[in-house]
Amino acid sequence: MEQSGTSTRLQAAVQDLASGVVSALRGGDHAHVVPPVGTDGEAGDLAPAAVRVLGADALLPGLLSRTPPDPAELAVFRKAFEAYPPRADAAPTVRWSHWAMARTLRRADPSSAEAPDEPDTAWLDGATWQVLTHQLAVLAPLALPGEDCAVSRLAEGRPVDVARGFVRAVRRRDWRQAAGAGRWLTLLPGVPETVGLDAGLDFVELMGGQDPLVALQVQAARRMRTGARG
Amino acid sequence: MTAPAEDLRAVAGTALAWVDSHRAGFALGEDALAVDGEVDLSWKPLGELAQVCATVTRLTDPADPLHARARGLLDFAWQETHEGALFLRLQRLEPFATYPLEVYAALAAAGLRHPAFEQAAAVVARTRGWRLTEQDPTRRLGVLRAEERCGVHPFGQAPPGLPQTWLGGLPEPWTFGRDAGYALTHVVFHLSDWGCDAAALPPDLVAYLSDWLPPWLDTCLEAGMWDLGGELLAVAAIVARTTGESVPAGDWGRLLAARGPAGEVPLDDRDLDEIGAAPGTDGDRYFLHHYHSTLMAAFAAVLAGARPAAERPAPAAAGRRPGGQGAPA
Numbered sequence: 044m045e046q047s048g049t050s051t052r053l054q055a056a057v058q059d060l061a062s063g064v065v066s067a068l069r070g071g072d073h074a075h076v077v078p079p080v081g082t083d084g085e086a087g088d089l090a091p092a093a094v095r096v097l098g099a100d101a102l103l104p105g106l107l108s109r110t111p112p113d114p115a116e117l118a119v120f121r122k123a124f125e126a127y128p129p130r131a132d133a134a135p136t137v138r139w140s141h142w143a144m145a146r147t148l149r150r151a152d153p154s155s156a157e158a159p160d161e162p163d164t165a166w167l168d169g170a171t172w173q174v175l176t177h178q179l180a181v182l183a184p185l186a187l188p189g190e191d192c193a194v195s196r197l198a199e200g201r202p203v204d205v206a207r208g209f210v211r212a213v214r215r216r217d218w219r220q221a222a223g224a225g226r227w228l229t230l231l232p233g234v235p236e237t238v239g240l241d242a243g244l245d246f247v248e249l250m251g252g253q254d255p256l257v258a259l260q261v262q263a264a265r266r267m268r269t270g271a272r273g
Numbered sequence: 274m275t276a277p278a279e280d281l282r283a284v285a286g287t288a289l290a291w292v293d294s295h296r297a298g299f300a301l302g303e304d305a306l307a308v309d310g311e312v313d314l315s316w317k318p319l320g321e322l323a324q325v326c327a328t329v330t331r332l333t334d335p336a337d338p339l340h341a342r343a344r345g346l347l348d349f350a351w352q353e354t355h356e357g358a359l360f361l362r363l364q365r366l367e368p369f370a371t372y373p374l375e376v377y378a379a380l381a382a383a384g385l386r387h388p389a390f391e392q393a394a395a396v397v398a399r400t401r402g403w404r405l406t407e408q409d410p411t412r413r414l415g416v417l418r419a420e421e422r423c424g425v426h427p428f429g430q431a432p433p434g435l436p437q438t439w440l441g442g443l444p445e446p447w448t449f450g451r452d453a454g455y456a457l458t459h460v461v462f463h464l465s466d467w468g469c470d471a472a473a474l475p476p477d478l479v480a481y482l483s484d485w486l487p488p489w490l491d492t493c494l495e496a497g498m499w500d501l502g503g504e505l506l507a508v509a510a511i512v513a514r515t516t517g518e519s520v521p522a523g524d525w526g527r528l529l530a531a532r533g534p535a536g537e538v539p540l541d542d543r544d545l546d547e548i549g550a551a552p553g554t555d556g557d558r559y560f561l562h563h564y565h566s567t568l569m570a571a572f573a574a575v576l577a578g579a580r581p582a583a584e585r586p587a588p589a590a591a592g593r594r595p596g597g598q599g600a601p602a
Contacts, residue, residue, distance in 0.1 A: 172487065203484055210488040213447035215495075235484045239445030246447070 056093035061255035067104035068262040077116040094123035099143040099184040112151045136181045138162040164193045176208020180223025202233040218251025222260030229268040281574040287536030288571035298560035301353045320376035323350045325572045327383035328467045332579040357387025371416045378419035398425045410437035411456045414463045446485035458504035468576045471514035482512045494527040497542030503569035510576035538566040
């Protein structure tokens, strides 16, 4: 359509990329999640930008299954990481998202540079539970089993607040935020049992799962929850 | 934010003053004893007025102007029932209806009693048919409490139907909705004797409510559900009497910002044109759209203001909820 400008095409590329990640997380499709560098046409052009939007989660399937990434995928991921460094005035979530990519790059390819120093979490000092949950949902790629950072430590200190934010997000039908918060809740100790997380993730998927960005977080949460139990 | 106890006293005073200036809206009309009378427009508002005022008188000092105002409204309500005599007449018309006993119990909670009605109610309440009245579990709990108040049963029985209520079953908190909200607030009101006996709430319900009231309050107030928001603030105040949690100042601020020019609180965010489609005069419609939420605001404010400040959180509850503190709600 004539109206589809760059941002619309980028959104479509992000959705496609997220769908690929969901499929790989479900274990049903091991095809390339990330279009390799050199792919002809629009998909190839937009791939690094789409990877930057999705962030570290672009390589999530391999990270969770501990399988080495496809070299071509890794090259696109690296290109996205290098091409879009945070600007000097970038929001903390952007800095953290970029940091998460650096960490993932290092995990996927130990020959990569060490992840830089962590950004700070001062912007979350004294944040209300509503703001905290919103920001954590944006930073859901940081929610990984066995991976520690200042944001995850901060989240571990406020499990009830994140659970409240999950409830709020579901009530407001903000499925992306609910899915991101739900992913964090699978990792946090001290979440009240009454939240009913398994049923909650199913419900979020039922209501919002047609959005690949929601499905990705729900699927990631399920994989992490199964792993934590096994 | 500090607990605005003084502010809340003023809120309660203004709300009850509005109620007092609209006594006529609570008066029993000529159809109060009609077989097909509209109970929701006659006995229900009067019972709600009595229930709130009973709690206000029980939680305030007799020298307090709030106490005097509530006492005056109770006397008015009692006069409307012909000092209880209308309950007997109502029972003759509908012997197995539970609402006369429920409304009467609210007045009895303030010490206004009619022994002949209580005796008559006890005769009916001994039947199997009365006990088997089909009602939802929350309403059933209210009837049980009304029976206790009227001497049909001794006080303080473990309510048998609690696990069948939405709240008693500790449901997933994200399944909360309007109907569940009204059911849960009434379970808390019934269990706690309308806020006068907060310690009667089972500890698991206190912990559950402490965890989940914040998102329910936040989303109801955001949606302009002022009436349910007021009821949830009352529940929060009752829970806080046990946990020592501070008053949710932000939520109170949103409710107070919705008040009308005389301190009255609307039921919800519908504008008056929409309400105008309902039958009755403009004044009737305005009253019906404001009386209950205004009563609830007064009720919640008195409960929050009367909260014992010295109580500390239970150690078990504080330890179990590492994230609950620190951040303003």
